[in-house]
Amino acid sequence: MNGVRITEVGPRDGLQHEKALVPTDAKVAFVDKLSDSGVDEIEVSSFVSAKWIPQLADASEVFARIRRVPGVVYSALVPNERGLDAALAAQADKISVFVSATEGFSQRNTAGTIEEVLLRLQPVIRRAHEARRVVRGYISCVVGCPYDGPVHPDKVASVASRLLEMGVDEIDLGDTIGAADGASIEALYLGLAEVVSAAATTLHLHDTSGRAIECAVRAAQIGVRSFDASAGGLGGCPYAPGSAGNVATETLVSVLAQSGFASRARADQLRAAGQWMRSKIASCPP
Ligand code: HMG
């Protein structure tokens, strides 16, 4: 069975990188459109400091107003216990925590060393499980870091191993600045093999260098069955200079299907949702 699972991260990773503050109404309508597109999961927003990411300060309101389609998982990104409290209050189905494989990005994105961030996440993971939530553990900069340069797979394996010891249910590997190519994806999964199987990971690709699709197909051939993507290719991280949008969900699902890896997501609806959001962003005041 070559079915792949798709998590749509446009409402979080896409909108966090836009200069425009997209109105809450438009965010809610965007999530609702995505809910009808056949994706398995939608990362609706993040409960992070509004000083750091003002674009997503309305996360609670977005969660309160979306229409939830049975079978779709509505997840939230959180950096600490305060974020967890807000995500649970908003009835997020799943909690995503995040840590970097590199010290440079860890400081710039989360104001702490890798070790400090892992310690901060320990009670978040424990309490999310007590609240019966599945926990995703993102690792950023799995191939390259905008501050520390190329990243060896051993570094990623060591952070993945810590996250798994701490109890995360899923490892999500983020190529934050789109540094990967087919060969580095192979090297990454080879380096991780003793810690986590390819089938137990999600791959989160940014398309900075135009190689995200090549990487996704290579990863699927290696055994990855879960991918993040963003309708219309929205996205990036404000703390990763040069990072571009996530791989476009509509392109990802089409190319994977042509390569023998089908998902339930419908490319035409995803393309329309992405175009609709781009038109909303274009009409926002600068
Ligand atoms: P800090 O400045 O050390 O935190 O940041 P602090 O504890 O000193 O708090 C600063 C202020 O934020 C305080 O407000 C806190 O109350 C408030 P003040 O008292 O000054 O008015 N605060 C919060 N407010 C709301 N929700 C919260 C929260 N926590 C504190 N949860 C912190 C530390 C982790 C909070 C900060 O660094 C942060 O929020 N970072 C998040 C940055 C971010 O969201 N980056 C993008 C997501 S990661 C990503 O995109 C990569 C990914 O896509 C995968 C990939 O591509 O690799 C996932």
Ligand code: MG
């Ligand atoms: Mg990202």
